[in-house]
Amino acid sequence: MSNERILIIEDDIQIQNFMVYTLENAGFSVEGAVSGSEGIRSLIQKKVDLVLLDLGLPDIDGMEVLHKIRERLDVPIIIVSARDQDSEKVAALDDGADDYLTKPFSATELMARIRVALRHYYRFSKEREKEQPEEAVYENGGLRIDTEKHMAYKENEEMHLSPLEFKLLLLFMQNQGKVLTYQNILHKVWGDGYGNDTQVLRSVMASIRRKIEKNPAKPEYIQTEIGVGYRMDEK
Numbered sequence: 753m754s755n756e757r758i759l760i761i762e763d764d765i766q767i768q769n770f771m772v773y774t775l776e777n778a779g780f781s782v783e784g785a786v787s788g789s790e791g792i793r794s795l796i797q798k799k800v801d802l803v804l805l806d807l808g809l810p811d812i813d814g815m816e817v818l819h820k821i822r823e824r825l826d827v828p829i830i831i832v833s834a835r836d837q838d839s840e841k842v843a844a845l846d847d848g849a850d851d852y853l854t855k856p857f858s859a860t861e862l863m864a865r866i867r868v869a870l871r872h873y874y875r876f877s878k879e880r881e882k883e884q885p886e887e888a889v890y891e892n893g894g895l896r897i898d899t900e901k902h903m904a905y906k907e908n909e910e911m912h913l914s915p916l917e918f919k920l921l922l923l924f925m926q927n928q929g930k931v932l933t934y935q936n937i938l939h940k941v942w943g944d945g946y947g948n949d950t951q952v953l954r955s956v957m958a959s960i961r962r963k964i965e966k967n968p969a970k971p972e973y974i975q976t977e978i979g980v981g982y983r984m985d986e987k
Contacts (some may be wrong), residue, residue, distance in 0.1 A: 754782070756776055756780055756802060757780070757781040757783060757798065757799060757800050758781070758782050758803070758804065758866070759782075759783045759784075759785065759791060759795065759803045759804070760784050760804045761787075761790075761803065761809065761814075762804065762806040763786045763787060763806065763808070763809055763810050765786070766943045767806075767832075771832075772784060774863065775864060778863060783798065783800065786810075787810055787811045787812070788809045788812030788814065788816065789808055789812060790807070791803075791817060792820055793915065795825065795842075796824075797878075798971075800825075800827060801827060801832070801870065802827055802869060802873075803813075803821060803828070804832050805818060805829055805830070805832065805849075806831075806832055807835055808834065809986075814831070814833065815847065817848055818831075818844065818847055818849060819847060819848075819961045821848075825905060826915065827873070828869035829848065829849050829850055830849070830850060830851045830865055831851070831853065831854060832853050832855065833853075833904050835854075836854045841952075841955045842958050844960040845952065845956055846914070846962075848914050849914075850867075850869050850872070850873075850915070850916060851952060852868055852952060853865055855987060867902065868942055871890070871943045872891040872941075872942055872943050874914075875943065876945060881907060890922070890973075891925075892925055892928055892984065895921075896908075897921065897922050899922065899950070904916070904921060906963070910983060911964070913963070916941065917956060917959060917960050917963075917975070919941050920937070920956055922961060923937065923941060925984070926985040929983070929984070929985070929986045930983065930984075931977050931982070931983045932981045932983070933980055933981040934953060934980070935981075937953060937981060937982070938953060957982065960974070961974065973985060973987070
């Protein structure tokens with residue numbers, strides 16, 4: 753029996769009932785909210801381990817709710833939305849979401865995404881608590897990552913990265929000059945369960961490139977190895 757509490761912020765009652773039924777059958781404790789303001793109140797009043805957030809809410813846009821949650825908590829947030837444009841997905845992931853699930857979806861896919869998000873969060877939390885390795889600072893050209901301070905810099909200016917962006921960029925900094933396959937990156941950053949689903953990876957990569965590259969369309973740092981993966985050039 754799971755001890756995690758999941759908050760669902762979704763104004764479509766049928767979809768919310770479907771998710772509540774699925775999660776409760778899996779042993780989760782579930783809290784439901786039908787508006788952004790109600791969801792934020794729930795977060796303040798009760799401990800929550802993961803949030804399922806719809807973007808099309810009646811009172812507050814879901815992106816604003818995402819920002820408000822991220823100001824307070826670092827729990828996993830999975831966007832559950834009918835908006836399927838890449839720009840929407842990139843914006844949500846760039847602003848702190850951990851995953852993006854497009855409606856309609858199956859109970860199996862929902863549970864898989866939740867398991868991966870929680871596993872990633874717990875692993876990340878444990879890694880933060882562990883004693884840092886000997887090499888705590890990684891540098892490449894104008895980029896620098898300090899794992900002890902958990903900070904990233906470009907030309908000595910701090911970059912604001914989401915937890916996923918930080919972990920992904922750190923993986924490249926630790927493997928400069930090496931080709932990392934899509935499958936290897938998904939396994940290292942997201943954990944088991946994503947298989948060959950590269951959609952989220954491409955979205956996070958686009959966000960990272962906007963932050964580290966002068967011209968994301970002509971990257972200097974991270975190159976795409978078509979059909980294989982990515983490689984960070986050594987500067």
